[in-house]
Every structure is written in C-alpha cells, then in structure tokens.
Amino acid sequence: MARFEVPESEAVLEPGEVNVEVAVENFTPGEQTEVPRREQLANSGNGQHTHIILNNDPYFANYNAEDEPFSLGELEPGAYSAFVFPSRSFHESVKSEDAFDVVNFYVGEDAEGADFPLEEGEPSIIYSRPKGTYSGADAERIMLDFYLYNVELSEDGYRAHYTIEEEGSDEPVAELTMDEWTPAFVEGLDSGTYTFTLELLDENDERVPGTFNYTEREVEVER
Numbered sequence: 001m002a003r004f005e006v007p008e009s010e011a012v013l014e015p016g017e018v019n020v021e022v023a024v025e026n027f028t029p030g031e032q033t034e035v036p037r038r039e040q041l042a043n044s045g046n047g048q049h050t051h052i053i054l055n056n057d058p059y060f061a062n063y064n065a066e067d068e069p070f071s072l073g074e075l076e077p078g079a080y081s082a083f084v085f086p087s088r089s090f091h092e093s094v095k096s097e098d099a100f101d102v103v104n105f106y107v108g109e110d111a112e113g114a115d116f117p118l119e120e121g122e123p124s125i126i127y128s129r130p131k132g133t134y135s136g137a138d139a140e141r142i143m144l145d146f147y148l149y150n151v152e153l154s155e156d157g158y159r160a161h162y163t164i165e166e167e168g169s170d171e172p173v174a175e176l177t178m179d180e181w182t183p184a185f186v187e188g189l190d191s192g193t194y195t196f197t198l199e200l201l202d203e204n205d206e207r208v209p210g211t212f213n214y215t216e217r218e219v220e221v222e223r
Helices: 036-040
Strands: 002-006 016-024 049-054 060-062 070-075 078-087 101-107 124-129 132-135 141-149 159-166 174-178 184-187 192-201 214-222
Touching: 016 049, 016 078, 049 070, 049 124, 060 070, 070 078, 078 141, 124 192, 141 192, 174 184
Parallel strands: 132 214
Antiparallel strands: 002 016, 016 070, 049 060, 049 078, 078 101, 124 141, 141 184, 159 174, 159 192, 192 214
16 A cells, blocks of 8 residues: 655644655565566556546656655645556556555645635546556557545446547547446557546546546557
8 A cells, every 4th residue: 555644634834845755565666577568568667556636737756765855846836636546567556445645735825725626525536547648569458547535336336438539630549438446458559648537427428526526637659
C-alpha cells in the first residue's frame, strides 16, 4: 500500500513549492517487476515507483525511497486533491482497495472552503496511462490503465469508457467500454498524435459528474 506523509488532509499551505513524502509497505521502489508483461510494454529502467496525480493532471512518477521529499512544483492558491498508488516498473497500477491514498489540501487561506476536485465518497475513475511518447518497440503495444475510487465496475452498473482519436481524423480509431478493473491494450497504431479519452459511465451510459471522470491525454506514437 501507499500513503502520503505530508501534507495532512485539508491542511492550508502557503503558495509556492509543495513537497510530499510517500511511504509504501510490501512494495520496493527501484526494483524491476519480474513478470513476463514487463517485456511486452514500455518499461522504466528506474524500476517500480509510485504515481502521484494532482487535480487530474498527468501523473508524477515518484522513484524516491520512503522519507525522501518529492516536489509537486510551485502551486497557486486553490483546492487540491493528490492521489497516490504503487506502480510496477512497466507503469501498471497495483490494484487494491487499500493500496492507494488520497489527500485533499488548500493552498492559500482564501481557498479554504472551496470544493476539492476529488471529494470523499464520490465515485471516481483516475486516469493513469498512456502518457507521453511511445517510440519503436514501446509503440507496438500500449497499455490503458486507470484506478478506481469509491466505485466498482459491472455489466449493469458503472463502466469505464475509452476513446482513441487520431489528430486530423473525424472518426475514432477505437472505442472500448470496460466492466472490469483491469488494464487494456491497443496495438497497431500508426505514427501520429492521438487523444486518449477516459470517462466513467453510469448504468444509463451517462457520464458521472466529477473532475476526474472525464480525462483527455495527448499521446505521441513514433513507429
């Protein structure tokens, strides 16, 4: 499991650089994940790590050991939600009901009382992968991965919906609706710029409200 040490939940911080510390149990940062899937996907030479997602922006990859501060950068006044979970060396999340942690905090006293992007108890889906640029062999098989918060997927309930669109095209390259918490994979994308969209849908195929429940990421593929 992973947990934040600082800041404390709903703390009020001064504007500027914000540092966190991530403690993990039964998980070793820096090690290569010894499973066959590692050879099939984009893999980090730095090994296992944690993903830190702040206000649904692309994740920070934190390779630090416990008690080493990790910077979230210079933060402007506002309400923030930070979500953390362990990641295998090939960036697949460790999926468990107690493997993650989330901390809500304010930057600046004027922000106190504002709504957090990730409110406790709200069904939410956390986008993780894909991210960035995939080149050469890494572009042959691209993983789609996400994390669940306060929600379970099922055939007749909540579902995850991915759409992949190529820049300049009017039609999606692919769409996928998932009713299980598991990664998916896309193969055969040509070189180009793609937009990956992830949504959390309810039993009526309506998007569930929430900052994290609709995410777009631009991804480069270089074959």
